[in-house]
Structure formats: C-alpha cells, structure tokens
Amino acid sequence: MRFSKYFLPTLKEDPSDSDIISHSLSIRAGLIRKVASGIYTFLPLGFKILKKIENIIREEMNDAGAIEIFMPVMQPAEIWQQSNRWYEYGPEMFKLVDRNERDFCLGPTHEELITTMASSDIYSYKDLPVNLYQIQVKFRDEIRPRYGLLRAREFIMKDAYSFGASEEDLDKDYDAMYATYAKIIERIGLKYKVVEADTGLIGGKFSHEFMILAKNGEETIAYCDECRYAANFDNAKFNIRPFPVSDAAGLNEGLKDIKEIHTPGIKTIEDLTNFLTQPPQNIIKTIAVKNNEGDVFAFLLSGDRTLNLAKAEKFLKTSLELINEDNNIYKLPLGFIGPLGLKKEISVYGDYSIQKRSNLIAGANKIDYHFKNININRDFEVKGWGNFSYPVPGDLCESCGRELEYDKGIEVGHIFKLGTKYSTKLNGKFLDKDGKLKPYIMGCYGIGVTRMMAAAIEQSHDEKGIIWPKSIAPFLISLIATNMSENKIKEAAGSAYEMMLSKKVQVLYDDRDISAGIKFKDSDLIGIPIKMIFGKKFLQNEIIDIEYRDDASKTEIKLNELEDFVKNL
C-alpha cells in the first residue's frame, strides 16, 4: 500500500477524551474513531488488524473442529422471555420494537438463539457433540462504557457453543476450547494467564478466564509460579500469611487488662493507626452486614484486610449487604464498632487473620471510644472462623505454601460449562441411545475480538506508539523514502516496493512528499515491526537501513541483498 493513496489519518496529540493508553493510541494511530460513547468506526488500518485477529481465531477454531455459522444481531423477545434473561439482563439489553409492535433486542450474546436453533435441528445423539461458533457484533448497553475498545457498547466477539450428549462430551469440548484459546493467544504473541473465575450471570459450574497481562489491566490476578495456580483476585484461594514477628506487639507478653481509650472522631483504620501509632494488623476491623431477613452479623478481620462479601455470603449461605447509615437497623456506632458489648442478636465471625492474636485494639461500640488489649475468648466469643478477606501481599498459595504474586490483566476470553441451563429452558432436547429424551449438555466460549486488539496495544507499546506483534501487525514492512525529490531514492524505493508486492510482502510504502521525521514518527506510532529506509546512505553507497520496532535494533543491507532479506522475513 502506498501511504499517499491510503486513508490513514494520524494525530500528533493525545485526544482529550481518552485516558487509557490503548484508547488514545488507537485514535492517534488512525485505527478507530469514536462515533458515540462506546461506539467506534474502524478505519482501514484498524479494520486490517481486526481481520488478522479474526483469522487467527477462525483458523484455530476450525482446527479444533468447531464449525462457523452466522446468527443475526436482532433477536425476538420470546426466546429471551423463555430463558427469563429478558428481565435478568434488564436495561443492559438494547431493546427495540418493529412496526407491528413486536419486541426485539440487539443480541448481547447468543445462547438463546442458538439453543432454539439447535432444538429444531439436532434431535439425535448421533448428531452430537457439535461445536458451533460465529464472529459477530454484540450489543450491551453498559452502565458505563469506558476505556475505548476495552469496554464498548458495540463490540465484536467470537462466541462458540458446544452441544453434547453427556458430561464427557462437554469435558472434551471444554478442554479443547481451553487448549485452543491458549493457542490463539500464543499465536498472536501476547503474554497471558488463565485464571479460575466466577461464573456470573451466564451460569454454569465453573469457568476459566484468559487474561492478557498489562499494567493497566482492570483485573488483578493472584498466581503462584510454583504450582501454576492462578485465579481472579476476588476468587483466589490462599492461606493467611504468618504474622511478622516485628509487628507482633504483645505476642509473648501475656494477656493485658482491657483499657478504654478516647479516640475522638477517629473512625477509620488509617486514622487509628496514625493516632495510636500502631500497625493496622494490631487493630480488629469489625464489619457489620445484614441479610434480607434483617439478621445482622459482624465479621472481624485484621485491620489491613478487606471483607470479601462473596466469601461471607458463601459461609453464611445468605446474601448480604454492608451496614451503612441508611440500613443501620440496630443504630450501630459506625466507625466504633467492636466485638465487645455488641447486641446479642448479632453473631460474630472471625477471619483467620486475627485468630492467633492477642492484646488487640477494637471499637468500643460507643462513639469516640476504642478498647486496647482485647482478647478473643477471654473478652468475647466468636461463633465461627473462616477466611473472609481478599488476599494481601505476603499471603500464601493454598496448595504449595509459596507466597502468591499479583499481576494486572485484561480479560479477553472466557469459557464456561453451561450444563443444561439453557437447553432445559428452551426445550433443547435430543433422543439418546437409551431412547430417552434428554437436554443437551452445553458449553459456551467467548473471545472479545475488538478487546483483544486494545489489549495487545495495552500490553505492547512505548512512548513512541504501538508495537504490534508480527502476527497481527497491519503491515510487516514500513518502507520509508526519506526524500521524494531525490530521483535515485524515489526510483529505488519504488522498485523495492513493487518487488515486495510481487512477493506478497505486506508493505506500507511511505511515498508522501513530506519531511523524513514525520515518516519515522508515523511509522513508530502505528507500530509496524520493520522500517526499511532509503535515504542518504542509499545515495552514497546503496545501503538500506533496517530498523526493528520492538527493540530498536538496526542493521544495514546492500541493495543487492534486498531480495534475500525479503525472502527470509
């Protein structure tokens, strides 16, 4: 492609309405333009990259035996009402009405549609298992679209749905998709981690998320290199770190007498640590929660930890909300709550992080007062112990005992075992060998295609711009003629361009009659892996400079070596 004939508008400055690197770079490099919040046009360069990502996905999916189909964006309301997600999804679904006042939605996902389709065309165990996928636009009216392509309202997803006759079928497909997803990301050439995740709204037994590692990632991953465990931060299993001896005030001093201390207006752990010059680990954080029935519970944690509500809910088998000014049915003195002197109706549960501690500080259940030297069992009882917090630095891998490490990531893929959730609701049944009618056992597997593009930028860029991995780079070679008014340069670069075209090398020839600096800057900004420069050195000695985008390394080749160089790319 000749730059002068292409449509590739680049910007020198960051756009004012983007804060995240992948967003501003994809606008500056001329990949996308914003149409409305969370809605984008793909310009030629961005579209090219998208197609490359899609093709890698398509090839690997096909290799894994999945079969491509194409379903509509617009879907009738009935099937969503049948699965009840018309209501569960709620305002997150774009809904519309046709001229006959029938309800439709713009598909946020396609479980309903494909299950309905399967139910009328797959009747026999002989047709199973089968794995169907598509690469399609999805619509989700996100509460808050943000970060450009990372959370858009219209985005492209590869979604696959497997139908099996048995759990074994599902396991096989699930494992195949797991391996395929890993292969896809490896082929694209990005660093990633697979984590155990929550199943969320889509439902099902368990799931894995594929995370592209990036500093600005939305998700925190807790992992252990020793035993290869990795999980979402919220979900991570861990053992409480051993209490550091240097912090161990009172560990060996025996139990001291309780003292009430005046702490006017000191409500937060942070204020308290400053006021008393004590580490937060010596303070009991007491978090009050309530369930729908109006039962109130108190969870005690080490002051440096945060209550993981999901863990508390699992433990108590009830859904919970934090107590605040609005739902404070017992009028608890927020900021000064503690285990000692609580109402009898409130059951107290302890996090392992304080189990073996003594002489701690806690709220006195009286405004502006705390207690010193509180001791478990001597001063109050705990109804149950558990792990109720998020991990903190130093916490240990549950299976091997090594310290957990943390990384930031962007979720680009998610695979689920759905089981019979949708087949049951949408009448997706087949006749099995034993002559019995059974629901399909399903799995679903998604990759965010447009998100993958943004995640790649997020992982791979520098202050000059994007650094594309070769696999998805829009062009492999950026051919730069530094001075178009030098005929020798212009002609040599022109014939090099023609030669590479004939050899099917993907080359962007910057033939614009502008200063060389702009060409270098643009080339770096849009992230083409190799710069091939015809300039001064060519005029003098027929030397062509080769410069690599990723590590900025350089080599020189002579004109007569050019064909060989191109051959070995």
Place this chain on the structure above:
RNA sequence: CGGGAUGUAGCGCAGCCCGGUUAGCGCGCAGCGUUCGGGACGCUGAGGUCGAGAGUUCGAAUCUCUCCAUCCCGACCA
C-alpha cells in the same frame, strides 16, 4: 444510577472569575517558494451555530436556569 469534571475551528488549548468593536494561539489544511535521516522554514489564505434552548442586560463565549453530550471514580462484563 450516585459522585466529580469538561464542552470555544479537523485536533490540542487560551479567553469566562471582573459582560463592551472584526473571538485568539499552536498543530493540521490550501497555494507559492526554500529545505530534505527523527514531527523544517518564509509568505499568503481558507476554516467558528463559542454544546443546545431559554432568561438577565442597551449589549452575553463571559452572568442565571434547564437540557444534551463527553470523560473520570463506584456495582457489571468479552
């Protein structure tokens, strides 16, 4: 939806607090000339409903109100 901020030329911004002729600057864009390996220079020029509507005023980009859009922080997700 709650909290915070912003809307002035294609892009990035100043002007607004303290109202007063033709609304500025940089980049980009067009023409001419000079330059030519890391965002060159000179001259000339085009380009604006000051987010929208209403109000206050002799007079509004500037003050008031309403609305809209966009971005950031929280619950959701590929």
